Amino acid sequence: MNIHEYQAKEIFRRFGVPVPKGYIAFTVEEAVANAKKLGGLVWVVKAQIHAGGRGLGGGVKLARSLDEVKAHAQAILGMTLVTHQTGPQGKVVGKVYIEEGVDIADELYLGIVLDRAKEMPVMMASTEGGMEIEKVAATSPEKIIKVAIDPSIGFQGYHGRELAFGLGLPKEHMSAFVKFASALYALYMQNDGEMIEINPLVKTGAGEFIALDAKMSFDDSALSRHPDVAAMRDITEEDPAEREAGEFGLSYVKLDGSVGCMVNGAGLAMGTMDTINYVGGTPANFLDVGGGANAQTVAKGFEIILKDPNVKSIFVNIFGGIVRCDRIANGILEATKLVDVSVPVVVRLDGTNAQEAATILKQANIANIITARDLEDGAKKAVAAAKGENA
């Protein structure tokens, strides 16, 4: 799960990681009031959406007067912000974070992510603050310093020193940096963090380290033990169809092709998309109906897939294991009674009791249900149907 910058900074504050003062605003009036409350002469007005690259897209503005705060808040609230992470359709900004200005002497990068090969968290630092870390990794990987931290010993001073020396920090700033990094590691572990990115991490003229930006995501499987974090979920940031699918235990990702897919198991669901591509079609979605495919889940799957107007055919690809194919076949027939399925549906059922399932589908004799004998046959028929050809 992802959270907003202002929410990440709330958590940072709680764990003693320095951040600028700031308040969230949902209206222009609140934005101005927040700036007044902060005082000072310089403020930053920052769009709050779950995507990076907000500054380049015009979602982060510096204000040198309360009038400017007002003008920027007016411009940003309600705007459709397009960044390299939002996709071309962009995201509508519903809230802005008003933050005090910070005296910036140097901009660094600091992040934590799970290193899957080492099976432990790795902290990454770079002198190239403000740049996309992936670009730095691609063009000048030597500028990224990494230390893996074994959770059985936790964050030690040497971890911090290795990063600080790698960044070329002067000796007198060492202890402040180590303290910052140590607190960051603690909050990552204690909240079951998946990823933290501070870009930029600012060193002030006075030699303090402050998280100017904060991006954080969490391990979904651990959210139940962090109700405070779970409460930070912003459903307006999620794709409505993906969210609806999730509520019914289905895993759905929309793509832009024309063949809708309904499959059991994530691997086979991806493999089905790949096969559709391979035989010359384009998948409209990823949809894993899970292990217990039944009439209700299949009906919900049809409903979600058919919300996408690009869908011209549906390929139901189920490998029946413990769940027998004959039961799934009956489920599909029932589902077609619950939902008006307007496009051709190609059904491939394999595994336990596949023969009986084929007989059930054949006897039902529903016009737009086409049976397939295996994965490739099914993919070909679904692609042909999407193109309006007779399979």
Next chain:
Amino acid sequence: MSILVNKETRVVVQGFTGKEGSFHAQQCLEYGTHIVGGVTPGKGGQTHLGLPVFDTVSQAVKATGATVSMVFVPPAFVADAVMEAADAGISLAVIITEGAPVRDMQMAKAYATKQGMKTIGPNCPGIITAGECKIGIMPGAIFQKGSVGLISKSGTLTYEGANQVCKEGFGISTAVGIGGDPIIGLSYKELLPMFEVDPQTQAIVLIGEIGGDLEIQAAAFIKENITKPVVAFIAGQSAPKGKRMGHAGAIVSGSAGTAAEKMEALRAAGVTVVQSPADIGKKIAEVLNKR
């Protein structure tokens, strides 16, 4: 022969009396798996499915001589259960549970490794040596005894691949579902050498997916160490970047973990890579008939 488990393997079930544990333990028993008992804290002394229930894994090991554990404990408690098994001297824990917190599995795996216990999973279908021993949730009937070893991150692709191999008339020696989480137990590069030395196994199917670099490690290992033919499929060639595709670990982060780079690495290692899972069986037939 086979790898890791066979008809002699003595299996204990953790989370034995729960709904999932009961159902699948029963299925495994019907397949012929030598389950010797189960563990459910607080139900020690009872009998379930005609087998003894113990309060702790160490009691179960002492009483039954079990060496392998099949774990169905709910996600919040699964790390605890795995570490208990490691402490009790179990040599292999097969973790079926889906949705285990990553941090917990990191700790549990580190401890298991320290204790010398191997793990498979979590979030996996388990392991099956065809005709001998099924430890997991896969439909046993499709796994006919034969000469092909199979390693897969995905459950249903394991079934799909095994089914095709069997329809081509070759059958399976052992199939291992290693799971699609960010941190998993035994992976390709630990399992490949086991298949290499297993006299029953003549060819290997490797099924991977986007995310992480286990398949890249596997490619490097195959190039140096594996002489048996390998047929591979990588799921998610058509998956968008930055989107999690069902499995917690199936995500392309930035430009890392794409299907294309994994397929390329495997090809460079001499592996027969198929673009569609529908071709797994055909390619296995090709490589085996050539020999």
